[in-house]
Amino acid sequence: xxxxxxxxxxxxxxxxxxxxxFVEPRPGKPFLKKDxxxxxxxSGIIGLTGSAKGSLALSFxxxxxxxxxxxxxxxxxxxxNGDVKDAVGELTNMVxxxxxxxxxxxxxxxxxxxxxxxSGKNHSIVHVLGGPSIIIPFxxxxxxxxxxxxxNEVK
Amino acid sequence: MDKNMKILVxxxxxxxxxxxxxxxxxxxxxxxxxxEDGAIALRILKSQKVDFVISDWNMPxxxxxxxxxxxxxxxxxxxxxxxxxxxEALQENVIAAVKAGVSNYIVKPFTAEVLNEKIKxxxxxx
Numbered sequence: 001x002x003x004x005x006x007x008x009x010x011x012x013x014x015x016x017x018x019x020x021x022f023v024e025p026r027p028g029k030p031f032l033k034k035d036x037x038x039x040x041x042x043s044g045i046i047g048l049t050g051s052a053k054g055s056l057a058l059s060f061x062x063x064x065x066x067x068x069x070x071x072x073x074x075x076x077x078x079x080x081n082g083d084v085k086d087a088v089g090e091l092t093n094m095v096x097x098x099x100x101x102x103x104x105x106x107x108x109x110x111x112x113x114x115x116x117x118x119s120g121k122n123h124s125i126v127h128v129l130g131g132p133s134i135i136i137p138f139x140x141x142x143x144x145x146x147x148x149x150x151x152n153e154v155k
Numbered sequence: 156m157d158k159n160m161k162i163l164v165x166x167x168x169x170x171x172x173x174x175x176x177x178x179x180x181x182x183x184x185x186x187x188x189x190x191e192d193g194a195i196a197l198r199i200l201k202s203q204k205v206d207f208v209i210s211d212w213n214m215p216x217x218x219x220x221x222x223x224x225x226x227x228x229x230x231x232x233x234x235x236x237x238x239x240x241x242x243e244a245l246q247e248n249v250i251a252a253v254k255a256g257v258s259n260y261i262v263k264p265f266t267a268e269v270l271n272e273k274i275k276x277x278x279x280x281x
Contacts, residue, residue: 019264072174074177090168093263097242100243101245
């Protein structure tokens with residue numbers, strides 16, 4: 001995966017969470033992930049195609065996403081429920097949109113599918129390309145979440 | 156600005172409808188209806204008085220662009236203010252929306268203040 005793809009997803013994540021949930025996520029050091037295990041308790045996954053192909057996943061720990069969605073909805077969420085899963089899908093969609101807009105200015109025309117959401121301890125994230133992915137870990141005051149991206153340029 | 160105007164929020168994600176409703180309430184709009192796709196939105200528009208439409212782009216059955224075109228083609232609905240919400244401000248999509256007669260568009264993510272400014276600018280031009 002081209003490392004220049006990392007920054008748009010990192011910046012997109014920060015922008016979306018700051019704007020929608022007033023959360024200032026703190027990025028950690030990206031690393032290569034070779035298994036298909038999600039690092040969080042609930043994950044949104046979106047397929048990407050066009051001049052780059054692959055998929056993006058956002059994987060949230062339960063306390064983190066519960067706090068985020070509580071703020072977004074102005075309601076007190078207690079656990080991962082239907083609304084929280086819906087929000088995970090939408091957040092994944094938004095991060096994908098911001099990142100794709102940034103990549104468009106670099107000449108990449110990338111379209112996104114409709115996101116799917118999976119949850120439960122030890123659930124899997126299977127990327128479209130099937131290979132290793134890059135994880136960008138984030139910390140928030142309510143717990144961690146992870147951006148998990150696998151994207152290759154189409155030549 | 157008429158804070159009593161009826162706003163129709165169209166999005167297939169229930170949570171996003173709640174988020175937009177929450178943002179609208181923060182800036183004083185409480186008269187809000189919802190639809191989960193363009194087809195349902197069009198039925199609501201034909202049966203009730205709606206003063207403003209805020210619609211997502213990507214939806215099943217009838218997407219935001221298709222809804223916009225249907226609204227602009229309907230003699231009774233044609234002048235309805237229409238704000239398109241999109242997660243992807245890709246140039247070709249913006250062009251398509253402008254050609255179809257969108258009042259304006261707003262790119263996710265956005266704050267209540269940005270949403271309010273967009274609504275104000277559209278209403279002031281009416």
